[in-house]
Amino acid sequence: MVGAPANLTPAFERDGVRVPRLLYGTAWKEDATARLALLALRAGFRGIDTANQRKHYHEAAVGEGIVAAVRAGVLRREELFLQTKFTFQGGQDHRLPYDPKAPVAAQVEQSFVRSCEHLGAKAVDSYVLHGPSQASGLGRRDWEAWRAMEALHQAGKARMLGVSNVSAEQLTLLVRQARVPPSFVQNRCYASSGWDREVRLVCRTHGAVYQGFSLLTANRPVLEHAEVVAIAKRHARPASSIVFRFAIDVGMLPLTGTTDPSHMNDDLGVFDFALDPSEVLRIERLGPSG
Secondary structure, eight states, rough: OOTTSSSSSOOOEEHHHHHSSEEEEOOOOOHHHHHHHHHHHHOOOOEOOOOOOOOOOOHHHHHHHHHHHHEEEEOOOOOOOOEEOOOOOGGSSOOOOSOSSOHHHHHHHHHHHHHHHHTTOEEEEEEEEESSSSSOOOOHHHHHHHHHHHHHHTTEEEEEEEEOOHHHHHHHHHHHHHHSSOOOEOOOOOOOGGTHHHHHHHHHHHTEEEEETTTTTTTHHHTTSHHHHHHHHHHOHHHHHHHHHHHHTTEEEEOOOOHHHHHHHHHGGGOOOOOOOOHHHHHHHTTTOO
């Protein structure tokens, strides 16, 4: 294909969908969103994560970047793994993608339709609940949203479902009572919590794929830790690549949101080397005591 990069993201298959092992996150990019989405696709990313939440994302601009990439011959639309989210009003600003007075199920449907319009898609590969409506447990609104998402899945519009910003307790409740259990769980991942060990355990138990975001920004001390610095030196790689390779080796699907082209290449280069099991164990132990 014209303009296709040499270093494409490896993928695995889930429910008949090819899922890249590294996703490009589009949060907090505002007017640069379309340009950066196109740049990431040119670099070799084949998975895009976004949300219909104008407060932190510019989903329509993501769609512009995808259209530009397809027109330029970088990829075919069917080669792209596309993930977006439904966000409750509490996580939005005044630019709502739905009628706030409508029932939750209608809000989910309205948000999904707008997402498809933004992204130029009739269906998405993964549709994610962008966090429960409450800090503990799951309430009526959460279940109304999830049932509406399940309906989208049953209609073939959302090939898989997911949940984000969730505790182990909430995730356990969800997988026990969901008709369509989450295929993906996306959390901010802190070394100080054992790299979100409890949630990852629930994911392994129930067959969900853990997506880790803010792996670098949430763990700056880890990047400077003597253990990680020594491992990075041994492999002649930046510390950021060591953290992403570690995440993959422990079963995560990492997200990166870098805006730097050279860092994009570094991130994609994590598939060109392997960590020793002892190195993985040492990084996994970089918890609260660091």
